[in-house]
Amino acid sequence: MRGRPAFVIGCVLAGLILAMAAVSLVWLPYDPSDTTGGRLAPPGGGHLLGTDKLGRDLLTQLMVGARIALTVGIGSVLLGAVLGVTAGLLAGFASDWLDDALSAALDILIAFPTLLLAMLVVAAREASLGSAVLAIGLAMSAIVARLTRVLVKRVLAQDYITAARTSGTSWPRVVIEHVLPNIWPTLLVNLSLQLGLAVLAEASLSYLGLGPPPPNASWGRLLQEAQATVLTAPLGAVAPGVLLVVLVVGVNLLADGFRDLADPTRRRSR
Amino acid sequence: MTLLDVAGLSVRRADGRDLVRDLSFTLGPGERLGLIGESGSGKSLTALAVMGLLPAGMTAHGSVRLAGTQVVGARDKELDRVRGRTVGVVFQEPLTALDPLMRVGRQIAGPLGRRRGLRGAPLRAAVAAALDEVRLPESLARAYPHEISGGQRQRVAIAMALACEPEVLIADEPTTALDVTVQAEVLSLLDRLVAERDMALLFISHDLAVVADVADRVIVLKDGSGVESGRTRDIVREPRHPYTRALVDSARALEGALDRLAP
Ligand SMILES: Nc1ncnc2c1ncn2[C@@H]1O[C@H](COP(=O)(O)OP(=O)(O)OP(=O)(O)O)[C@@H](O)[C@H]1O
């Protein structure tokens, strides 16, 4: 890890949010729906970061929000990765019509705005965390699938695949030994990028009022709730925004670090 | 006995155009055949067709028999038994022919382990022996392809191709990407290994001087068709086809230029 400041910073930033979420599972300063704090109390005193316009403790809300952000991020990335990588591998190896059909389906899905997809899902179900994960994960799977397909095609065109085949390596072995190891570093980096984007997407959904309401609200919803009082109590809007940035930047730095570890041509010998 | 019997081989693109047209040749144990032609004449496609590994969209027609097994139209499963064991290939570009993310030793161990059923310490010893045979130190097994030189990479590729002790070796411009001194080293290495194991060699090149050095017989390929074939010596002395004559003349001109500089 020495000599990799970006990776270390990524660990610290992402770890901070992870710690907040973990602690929120066992301990919170106040009950999330406790409104006894007085409206818009300033930071300090009984409330480290003050309270919101209904008197709920801001730190409590932020900790719950961290849990929600990670749930959405990890949940939709899992969904998007499983669907997307499977479809991408299929399209990558398929020839002719199956590849064409899958590619066309992906293009349509990608052209479909995530927000519109999310609204449809929310309309069909309800404004809940599950709906957000479903909508964001579906939208993500199309992007992941297209990337996976391109990566597979590119690796398959390489001489070392032909070389492996000339030595009598069977297709399944070629996939396990050469194709997957050569695509996963890029995929991993992209998936972590997607994790950050998923958290942001959920924040936008919530900001539009499509996410679950307080007391168990995401950072996006907190931002929306605080926007009316941004001049009198700026911390209510600034704090969730800062945490969003911390998580997204942290995850991206981590992703770069992982790629460096996985790719020997990037690993500088020292 | 013929190890490789190619008869009336054509390689057809999806649009119906023939990239290789009606090519025939045979190769027996210990024989060395050169396949010479300009860039794009279909040399690599011929090699791939022999392995049954044409790019998607291309089809082979005619007959290719590898140690008795018909390759044209055969299923992958049957061919996997022939590939590596009967025939090995060394490619033109040594950097791209090795998996960038896999240590050199593991790449050699792959075919070795599968074909000979070795694991653990015996496998490591076999990898070391394979490296030694291409004159590379055992320590190289731990290196990644980008950490070694072009000549070393091509030696690794040769070790991989020979790992399963094939009876036929196809070398597709194995020295084109290397500088001249390394080229000579790799050629003499190939020469020695092929002689030691009494392998049949199909040597592909666009360089007449190199082919003349390595091959006993030669086929001249132009735009996918064999325009002339015969003993290398005869063809260099008395080229009949205009294209062959041009090849010989340009090779001579180069030699003449050198001779004038250093009489
Ligand atoms: N994957 C492919 N898809 C379509 N056309 C191809 C493909 N590979 C080769 N060709 C075409 O087939 C012809 C013969 O190509 P081939 O690679 O056999 O040439 P070559 O004689 O090996 O040339 P070089 O000396 O440059 O390696 C070329 O005209 C090329 O454009």
Ligand SMILES: [Mg+2]
């Ligand atoms: Mg070629």
